[in-house]
Amino acid sequence: MSTLLGTAIAVEARKARGARVMLWITVALLGGLGALTVGMRLGAASGDAQVLAKLGPLADVEGWAGLVGVVVQITAAGGLLAFGVALSWIFGREFADGTVTGLFALPVRRSAIAIAKLVVFLGWAVGVAVLATSVIAAVGLLLGYADTDAAGAAELVRVPVLVLLTALIATPAALAASLGRGLLPGIAATVGTIVLAQVMAVIGVGEWVPFVTPALWAIAPSTVSPAALVAVLSVPLVFGALTTLVWARLQLDR
Template sequence: MLHGFGVAFAFEARKAVASRVMVSITVLLLAGVAAIALGMLLAAASGQEQVLAKLGPIGELDGWARLVGVVVQVTAAGGLGAFGVALSWMFGREFADGTVSALFALPVSRPTIALAKLTVFGVWAAGVAVLLTVVVAVLGFAMGFGATDAAGVVELARVPALAALTALIAVPAAWAATIGRGLLPGIGATVVIMVVAQVLAVSELGTWIPIVAPALWAIAPASVPTAALLTVPSVPLVFGALCALAWSRLQLDW
């Protein structure tokens, strides 16, 4: 079984590395977050009231704290969208390109292929989290914030943590792309998660809802208990299992 998973992982990893889609998503996410954050910071520095109103308490901060505060706000929504699209492509493309039938001929079970895809996604998402942190650090130095002190390190640590947690709550997109037999159902599921999270974020139980907790924690760490963040892995565990089950039931006459 481990050998079969290793073969499937290597196969899916090669497809992801060679894909222009994954590269494009990575570049657009990193450049988009940096550009939006820079624009908002410059606007806030110039005293634009509309921008300061949108930033709320973050607008009263400065230096690394303000930078990270803006970045996590953008990443919470933009990152979820990017990760959801990536998963939709990884799973939905097999149906859109008509390559899913070829998977039946492979000496590896289809659930194993699904789990390999999710693992490749996880490795890619971890890399994106690291790159995003580097981009934010470079942006901070470029804006003249100076050497990162201990407080600055703590602020920056929120960036990769949020990116990783956001990737976890995007996993339902893989399941939706599978049962919907294409990219659009996965992308649609991602949009639904984003909308539902926005609505539930203002509820009293928002901090304990797995799809909401990461963003609330990144914006205001003290407002979210550690126990609430521990519920986040339940999303990929449940939907990862559902995804593997769906792949085990695929039929050639889909």
């Protein structure tokens, strides 16, 4: 079984590497993150009223802390959407392209294929987290923070942690794409997750809502308890298990 799972992971990794969709999602996420961050920091520095209003209290925060604060706001929504679209494609493409029928002829269990897809997604998310941190570090160096706020560089640690946690809470998209047998259900589930997170954050009960916790922690780590942060892991565990179960019981006629 372990050999077959390893083979499934290798095949899914090859699919992801050769897919333009994954490449463009990565480029759009990293490029958009860098461009929006630079734009908002420069806009705040120039006194743009609209930018200052969007940043709120962050408008007065200087150095790496202010930079990471902007990144957190962008990643909380934009990152979740990007990861949700990626998962929707990874799982939904088999149905959209009609390749799911061929999976029934393989010696690898469909549950193992689902696990392989999740493993590949996690590996890709780790890579994105590393690249995102590198992009933001480059932006900070470009803005001169290395000279004016060298001690604040530790703030960058929040970036990869937030990116990875955001990827983990996007896993409902995998279940939705599998149940709905296509990309659109997964994307719809992701949009719904974003809306839910925004509503929970507004009414002030976000700390114990796993879909909100990562962003709240990244904005103000001291306001989120370690237990609430650990509870975020329940999302990938529950939805990953349910997705695997759906694939294990997958049938072609329904």
